[in-house]
Amino acid sequence: MTATDSALTGLAQGWCALSLLHGRIESHIERALQAGHGLSVREYSLLDVLSRQHSGPGGHLRMHQVADSVVLSQSATTRLVSRLEDRGLLNRYICDTDRRGIYTDVSEAGLALLAAARPTNDAALREALAEAARNPELAPLVTAVENTRTSPVPQLP
Template sequence: MTATDPALTALAQSWCALSLLHGKIETHLERALQAGHGLSVREYSLLDVLSRQHSGTGGHLQMKQVADAVVLSQSATTRLVTRLEDRGLLTRYLCDTDRRGIYTDVTEAGLALLGEARPTNDRALRAALDEAAENPELAPLVRTVEALNVPA
């Protein structure tokens, strides 16, 4: 395969379209969440991921799992957790069974803010997808995203 190979070019164009769609969605979400709730997309995502934890076996995520879920490095995730903890939205505590483990929970204030922000996030996502669907290059990707039925 060469750099001018049509298959490679088509693949690169598809990747660019996917990247463009992601960027448009993230920008739309960022503006809406910042304006309405003082949250970044990453902060919203972290609160959302951590709010889904439960007290059953395997219900609490380790920092690496949290980092993977929000697509950040462990160090960036730790800094993000610290910022949200400083705002009173998260709390950290030691694992009962492994003193090396530190867990993070969403506080009542964090759950309240997340509850207020969720409809904003959903509306902004819908608006971003609707806008992107008007672009013939992005419309097939939008249809694919809308067809996904990923369990929460």
């Protein structure tokens, strides 16, 4: 095996560990949000992203920006928005300055559900990270995630 082969093996192992950590965290949060609030992780993420929009210039996100933020395709994001709108959690409206643009805002009911679900999400995340930290393969990744708390959160484009 050459040096390159062993480096790729290490890289692949790191990627597998990261994927495992993500999957475990997402599953744990999914169960907690479903049980406590009838929300999926994707629904929670969408409500969270949309709740951080503002009315000033560049404050509203276009659908492709929302899709990028919740890591879904644009068509899957549109379907998700439609489902949440049907539940009364989101409102869509035409952009005043560009009649082709459609914006989405979180409704009062959506904001209330998001506020109720946020502590559940945060607690489930802490629980999943604590559990993963006990696994020697995942512990360094958990440390890296925990260290990002002191770094500024990247802004949406």
